[in-house]
Amino acid sequence: MKTKGLKKDKVNIVTLGCSKNLVDSEVMLTQLRGNGIKTTHESKKDNANIIIVNTCGFIDNAKQESIDTILRYADAKDDGEIEKLYVTGCLSQRYKDDLEAEIPQVDAFFGTMELPALLKKFKADYKHELVGERIITTSNHYAYLKISEGCDRPCSFCAIPLMRGGHKSRPIEELVLEAKNLARNGTKELLLIAQDSTYYGLDIYKKRNLGELLERLSDVEGIEWIRLHYAFPTGFPMDALKVMAERDNICSYIDIPLQHGSTKMLKLMRRGTTREKTEALIEEIRAKVPGIAIRTTLIAGHPGETEEDFNDMVDFVKKMRFDRLGIFNYSHEENTHAYSYVDDVPDEVKQERANIVMGIQEEISNEINQEKIGKTFKTLIDRKESGNYYGRTEHDSPEVDNEVIIDAKKHHLRIGDFANIKITDATEFDLYGEPV
Numbered sequence: 001m002k003t004k005g006l007k008k009d010k011v012n013i014v015t016l017g018c019s020k021n022l023v024d025s026e027v028m029l030t031q032l033r034g035n036g037i038k039t040t041h042e043s044k045k046d047n048a049n050i051i052i053v054n055t056c057g058f059i060d061n062a063k064q065e066s067i068d069t070i071l072r073y074a075d076a077k078d079d080g081e082i083e084k085l086y087v088t089g090c091l092s093q094r095y096k097d098d099l100e101a102e103i104p105q106v107d108a109f110f111g112t113m114e115l116p117a118l119l120k121k122f123k124a125d126y127k128h129e130l131v132g133e134r135i136i137t138t139s140n141h142y143a144y145l146k147i148s149e150g151c152d153r154p155c156s157f158c159a160i161p162l163m164r165g166g167h168k169s170r171p172i173e174e175l176v177l178e179a180k181n182l183a184r185n186g187t188k189e190l191l192l193i194a195q196d197s198t199y200y201g202l203d204i205y206k207k208r209n210l211g212e213l214l215e216r217l218s219d220v221e222g223i224e225w226i227r228l229h230y231a232f233p234t235g236f237p238m239d240a241l242k243v244m245a246e247r248d249n250i251c252s253y254i255d256i257p258l259q260h261g262s263t264k265m266l267k268l269m270r271r272g273t274t275r276e277k278t279e280a281l282i283e284e285i286r287a288k289v290p291g292i293a294i295r296t297t298l299i300a301g302h303p304g305e306t307e308e309d310f311n312d313m314v315d316f317v318k319k320m321r322f323d324r325l326g327i328f329n330y331s332h333e334e335n336t337h338a339y340s341y342v343d344d345v346p347d348e349v350k351q352e353r354a355n356i357v358m359g360i361q362e363e364i365s366n367e368i369n370q371e372k373i374g375k376t377f378k379t380l381i382d383r384k385e386s387g388n389y390y391g392r393t394e395h396d397s398p399e400v401d402n403e404v405i406i407d408a409k410k411h412h413l414r415i416g417d418f419a420n421i422k423i424t425d426a427t428e429f430d431l432y433g434e435p436v
């Protein structure tokens with residue numbers, strides 16, 4: 001008969017929110033396993049006795065999903081299905097006191113920078129020798145590389161600094177070491193992420209150092225693609241574009257959240273730029289990196305957004321013809337600057353405006369994709385599903401962008417390999433092709 005004292009703990013980490021949270025979970029997984037604790041990530045088996053929920057607290061929908069997930073595991077604890085429940089991440093950082101009062105089943109709450117304290121609950125230590133090591137939970141052939149933490153920008157709508165603190169760059173040497181370890185384990189594509197990658201290096205090198213970082217990572221053997229995400233437009237380091245244009249393994253791709261196309265709204269949002277400056281930046285990016293794919297995100301219904309402001313955004317989207325675009329409905333977040341404004345755009349108007357913008361973008365995306373028919377692209381094969389292979393070109397990031405679909409009944413490809421794919425057909429969000 002087993003005694004409870006001899007039972008070995010098994011931990012399951014559940015991750016909500018963005019890719020930056022996923023990296024935090026992978027570091028947590030690496031540290032727990034490095035301490036000899038059996039740990040899984042997003043396990044479908046219900047055989048873990050300890051659950052760690054890594055939460056998101058960005059906007060209302062994400063907060064609700066995090067709360068619903070915590071409550072589901074709180075019920076499981078009440079029913080004796082799990083023994084312990086820990087909560088970490090952005091929601092926990094922001095609302096720890098409220099959550100402790102409302103959900104007493106949770107054994108402990110931790111903020112975004114409290115991994116050592118969480119490890120102590122397992123009588124485990126934070127192992128500094130594991131810095132730069134990471135167990136990847138995505139497909140092995142691509143991995144996110146978090147180049148900095150936190151943000152110093154004063155954007156009116158954003159609660160990230162409340163949850164993640166001020167900007168902190170990771171040293172180039174540490175990032176290069178991590179990239180080498182990832183490459184050694186089969187990673188071919190690095191997806192550079194941060195709250196604000198434009199700011200990289202300003203705190204530790206006293207200058208924006210994204211260009212040098214790209215150069216050094218580009219030298220890592222085995223890394224065939226490097227993809228840049230979340231570049232803030234204000235103060236963008238133009239030398240980074242020179243490196244992107246010169247290096248074959250840096251993707252002609254940039255994710256640059258612009259948030260609006262009206263100068264009045266950009267001022268209300270405290271973005272530190274104007275529509276004219278934004279358009280000039282986009283033109284310069286396209287001139288310096290010919291053929292670059294630009295992804296952006298916008299916000300519909302920020303306080304003060306009039307019909308005229310929205311029409312400015314529509315005009316901006318039509319004029320700029322972004323390759324990829326996402327749009328969020330404004331979420332009224334407490335303790336942000338915009339929380340002092342009246343949330344004066346009704347939810348149904350926010351949604352209607354978002355739908356209009358996405359309808360325009362679908363037409364633009366379709367036109368851009370139709371131009372790709374007959375052309376051949378180097379494609380990274382991500383997975384096989386329902387009789388098809390799904391891959392991506394250098395112009396597409398996982399989860400959010402186009403996929404290239406190839407008939408697996410007619411062709412044999414290997415997951416994680418590159419293949420030259422000739423595009424035979426296209427829709428607004430997908431490409432279809434065959435190997436050549």
